[in-house]
Amino acid sequence: MLSASHKDQNILHIILNAPTTANMLFMTTGGLCYFYPNFYHAGIAIQSHSGNLVPYDKKLGCAGEVTDEFEMQRDMSFLNRTCDDLCPTFWHHVQEKHWRLSVNWNVEDSVTKVFHDIDVEWRLNRECTNSECPHCFMVMSQNFECAGASNRDDVKFLPSEIWYHKPPFVQLIKGIFYGGQCHQPFLVPIPVKDGIDSPPTLDDLDINYWVKQYKLYECHSIALNQLLSRMSSMTGSKETFHGSILVIKQTRHVPNLIVNMTKQDQLVANFLILSALHYHILTDA
Structure with missing residues (x-):
C-alpha cells in the first residue's frame, strides 16, 4: 500500500527494483497499478537483478506466498525466441504506458498521479542469458x-x-x-x-x-x-x-x-x- 515517499526520492524506485515482475505492483487510495501486465495475467514472474541476490531456497519478493501462484522464470529463455523489446538489459521509462496497467476506483484520486512529472527508468537485469537474443551476455561480453x-x-x-x-x-x-x-x-x-x-x-x-x-x-x-x-x-x-x-x-x-x-x-x-x-x-x- 503506497502512502508517501521519502523527500527527494520516488516510491517507483522501490517498486521497480522488486525481485520479480510479479512484485512490481502497488496500491493507493485511488487505485491499483502493476507492471508487465501480460506476464502477470499469464501467471509468469520474471526474476530481476535484485532477485538474483536471493538464495534459491528463499522466497522471492515481499509479497510472501504470492510467487507460489506464479511460474517463476530466471530469464527470457522460456520465450524460445529473441527477447525483442522484452530484453532485460533494455532500459524503460515509466511514461511508456504499455509497460503498466492501472485500475482506478476513484478517478478523482487516480493511481496514475504517481507518474506525473516523474523521470524514472528501470531495467530488469544487467545481462541477458537468453541464447536466442542478440543482446545475450555471450555477445555483449x-x-x-x-x-x-x-x-x-x-x-x-x-x-x-x-x-x-x-x-x-x-x-x-x-x-x-x-x-x-x-x-x-x-x-x-x-x-x-x-x-x-x-x-x-x-x-x-x-x-x-x-x-x-x-x-x-x-x-x-x-x-x-x-x-x-x-x-x-x-x-x-x-x-x-x-x-x-x-x-x-x-x-x-x-x-x-x-x-x-x-x-x-x-x-x-x-x-x-x-x-x-x-x-x-x-x-x-
Whole structure:
C-alpha cells in the first residue's frame, strides 16, 4: 500500500527494483497499478537483478506466498525466441504506458498521479542469458566497457569501439565533445541505447561513452578541464572548470527530438559556452 515517499526520492524506485515482475505492483487510495501486465495475467514472474541476490531456497519478493501462484522464470529463455523489446538489459521509462496497467476506483484520486512529472527508468537485469537474443551476455561480453573520455586519444579510440559494438547500434547521433584534456572540441558519435528504434530523446542516448555522470559534491575529485579553463581565460576570467562536456542538439519544432550536430553548429556551441563562461552560469560538468 503506497502512502508517501521519502523527500527527494520516488516510491517507483522501490517498486521497480522488486525481485520479480510479479512484485512490481502497488496500491493507493485511488487505485491499483502493476507492471508487465501480460506476464502477470499469464501467471509468469520474471526474476530481476535484485532477485538474483536471493538464495534459491528463499522466497522471492515481499509479497510472501504470492510467487507460489506464479511460474517463476530466471530469464527470457522460456520465450524460445529473441527477447525483442522484452530484453532485460533494455532500459524503460515509466511514461511508456504499455509497460503498466492501472485500475482506478476513484478517478478523482487516480493511481496514475504517481507518474506525473516523474523521470524514472528501470531495467530488469544487467545481462541477458537468453541464447536466442542478440543482446545475450555471450555477445555483449565482447564489447568494450567504457570508462568515459577526456583526451584526444580517447576521441580517436572510442569511435572504433562504437562502430564495432555487438550487436551493432541501431542509431548513432553526432554531438560535440569538450574533453577535459582536449586542445579543441570534437564532433563525436553518440550511441542510442539498445532497443530504441524510434527517433531518440535525451534519455535514450548512451552518453557514458563520453561523459560519466557525477554528483556536484564529487566535483573536487574530477580532473581539471583544460579546454574550458583556457576558453574561460579568453573572457578575462581566472575561474577553472572540471570534468568534460557533451553538447547535444535538440529541435525547436519537435520537442525533445535529438538531431545531429554539424561543424557549423560547433561555432554556435563555442559562442554559447564562451557567453556562459563570461556570465559565470556554466557549472562543473
